[in-house]
Amino acid sequence: MAAITLKNIVKKYGDGFAAVNDVSIDIADGEFVILVGPSGCGKSTLLRMIVGLEDITSGDMMIGDRKVNDLAPRDRNLAMVFQNYALYPHLSVYENIAFPLRLAGAPDQEVDEKVRNASKTLELDEHLERKPGNLSGGQRQRVAMGRAIVREADAFLFDEPLSNLDAKLRGQMRTEIARLQKRLGITTVYVTHDQTEAMTLGDRVAVLKRGYLQQLATPRELYENP
Numbered sequence: 399m400a401a402i403t404l405k406n407i408v409k410k411y412g413d414g415f416a417a418v419n420d421v422s423i424d425i426a427d428g429e430f431v432i433l434v435g436p437s438g439c440g441k442s443t444l445l446r447m448i449v450g451l452e453d454i455t456s457g458d459m460m461i462g463d464r465k466v467n468d469l470a471p472r473d474r475n476l477a478m479v480f481q482n483y484a485l486y487p488h489l490s491v492y493e494n495i496a497f498p499l500r501l502a503g504a505p506d507q508e509v510d511e512k513v514r515n516a517s518k519t520l521e522l523d524e525h526l527e528r529k530p531g532n533l534s535g536g537q538r539q540r541v542a543m544g545r546a547i548v549r550e551a552d553a554f555l556f557d558e559p560l561s562n563l564d565a566k567l568r569g570q571m572r573t574e575i576a577r578l579q580k581r582l583g584i585t586t587v588y589v590t591h592d593q594t595e596a597m598t599l600g601d602r603v604a605v606l607k608r609g610y611l612q613q614l615a616t617p618r619e620l621y622e623n624p
């Protein structure tokens with residue numbers, strides 16, 4: 399787990415258009431920050447720069463005490479939780495969670511210990527032999543988070559993870575993500591265009607408008623001073 403510091407971050411695309419303009423945010427260790435704003439305001443670009451999928455044009459980015467401006471995604475130790483969860487349908491829940499450890503060549507005993515700990519935290523221990531196709535959306539999301547936990551990532555990054563779900567499931571998952579994030583205490587950056595998610599999920603909300611950081615406040619502050 400680690401703090402994430404964005405300092406005067408600018409992203410200009412080829413044509414000189416600044417999709418992100420002088421954005422500075424200090425995200426504390428364990429904090430849950432929402433990036434919100436209308437389509438095109440630069441939130442995906444900002445998230446992609448944090449993960450390392452997009453270069454920064456200027457500014458500085460720190461994860462913990464490491465400057466990561468030029469670091470490849472695999473060296474940043476972050477876990478992006480994708481919209482479709484990117485689970486392997488033919489693998490059990492256990493093997494889906496174990497996957498990054500297997501890839502890294504971890505011994506069976508270590509794999510087993512970490513998978514069992516993560517699945518207990520995520521309340522998946524009774525579902526370890528099941529396949530993702532038979533799970534609920536919420537359970538699938540937890541498997542995806544489990545994979546990130548065993549990798550001991552420094553932070554979770556979500557890009558509109560609930561946007562494909564119906565309203566009822568979205569409400570349930572919202573509650574679930576907030577609860578899990580608090581329990582895990584893992585630094586989290588969560589992109590959404592949904593005001594309800596922005597106002598109910600996070601510790602602080604960063605409102606982006608046309609590439610600028612327009613507001614950075616707690617949901618309560620935003621509610622009282624919109």
Ligand code: ADP
Pocket residue numbers: 411412415416417435436437438439440441442443444
């Ligand atoms: P959001 O996620 O808030 O919808 P984006 O970060 O995707 O916004 O996009 C911010 C702005 O940058 C938009 O105006 C978009 O058209 C532009 N943009 C995004 N990706 C590229 C790209 N690869 N090349 C040029 N412009 C882009």
Ligand code: ADP
Pocket residue numbers: 449471472473474475476477478479501
């Ligand atoms: P490898 O290159 O080790 O075979 P992958 O292609 O799965 O493994 O991932 C490459 C690197 O990208 C990994 O070492 C990991 O640090 C990072 N990575 C993998 N999955 C994610 C993810 N969901 N979010 C962020 N980083 C990831």
